[in-house]
Amino acid sequence: MPVNREIVKHIAKLSKLSLTDFEEEKFTLELNKILEYMEKLNSIKTDNIETMSYPVDGFNVFREDEIVNSIDREAALKNAPQRTDEFFKVPKIL
């Protein structure tokens, strides 16, 4: 089993998720199943094949350094759970 409970806890912490004991156990099993399935891919020989990081071919897709109008502040703040007139508001961060 490549994924143990400690790893699940660590991933949950990085994802800011709080899991119950039951969920930790459940996700450990499920993640292992997924990884075991993916393991099948390793049986394919890929020695002479370049790593593919992108779904499409190509390079150097640029924009010129020209200003495009931003959206207005009201639109930017509209979907925020908490806000002031000018800012997004979040729990105190140190």
Added chain:
Amino acid sequence: MNKYEPVIGLEVHAQLLTETKAFCGCSNKFGDQPNTNVCPICLGHPGSLPKINKKMVEFAVMMGLATNCKINFKSSFARKNYFYPDLPKGWQTSQFDEPICSNGFLEITADNNLRTIRINRIHMEEDAGKLIHDETGFSLVDLNRCGTPLIEIVSEPDLQSPHEAFQYLSKLKQILLYLNISDCNMEEGSLRCDANVSVRLTGDKSLGVKTELKNMNSFKNVEKAIQKEIERQIDIIEEGGKIIQQTLLWDADKEEIKIMRTKEEAHDYRYFPEPDLLPVIIDDVWKNELMSKMPELPDVRRKKFSNLYKLPEYDCEILTSTKELADYFESAAKHSDDFKSISNWVMVEVLKFINENNLSVNQFRLSPINLGKLINLINDKTISNKIAKDIFAELIERNIDPLIIIKEKGLTQINDSKFIEEIIDRVIKSNQEQVKQYLAGKDKVLGFFVGQIMKESKGKANPQSVNELLINKLSLMKN
């Protein structure tokens, strides 16, 4: 020799002077109203797609060329994942295993030693937003800065003292300013520096455990903080303790180091290739085109000032400290070939005026042509150096041919020896007491006579002629 030696590496972030952000067309201007330079891309809205600002790439390549880096043919972006409200996407778009530049170096001078500081890499990334902590128990987020293009310049741990770190930073800043790709304003955060510091027994080959110092908002603070950290580490080792790998914050007000986090809490960034941005390919054609756009860099220019204008090392250093000052000198040097005098005037009078009035060289009104003319007027004895200094403020104010001011005020220097001799005779006649003193061997009185004569001539007599003629006359009286 010291028992311990420090090993220091710096990571420097420079905000780039582009019009727009790294991956969207929002304005990159500092100081605008909060959350007005934002769009779905820099706000991290689902489904939005970034697009690379070409200028950011070009600026990064220029910095690489200026620091002797290899410009990598292919580079790519990666996601650096972390969760913090100043970064709404949940990752910083950065570069990881394929940075745009690598393996460069910079030469610095510290304590009269020429030192080569290797640069590990330069990569492109985006800045995060700004958090404002208010009294209400909340934090406020301004995302104007989120997505601002940065380059991160990572040195090898080649710096051996806080002073070398200071010199290295100064050199980086000088180059960034010469290239005009960052305004390097540390107070506004457009240049930021983190330091990796460790100590080891002098001569040891292996590296000690390092700590990372953050939050140093001026070059002086970088120097001070590193010094404090070195002392802290040596104290711990001397008392038999062990250094632990941790991130430390510099408190500039208290001049203290605080612990931010230890290694166990260190971030796990889970880098992976950014699938939304295709790789960047820099071929020789593009690289050469950028190289041809680059200005002469400080080191080259300093050597040129020494070889072409035959100026002392000190002058070359000062005059090439900024591109603007070097340009000013060179323009003036087209109008007068007394390069040393131009250098003196620029280093003393021009810089004094600029500093006293808190100006930049570009805001200085006196054109280099008129400065050159002023120097020529001194050299051809139309005016004395003293008169030139007297009219300098007015000359700056009006920025006209200095000859106009001299004529208006009737300040042309008197070189006519007959006229000067007449004044000398008058002064000698009415100061017999001082003559006696001089003849009795009190040479200092000479200064008094010169002063009186210059006063009589309203400062217009050629001081050199006055000196010569006066000494002649007085020595005749000796016999």
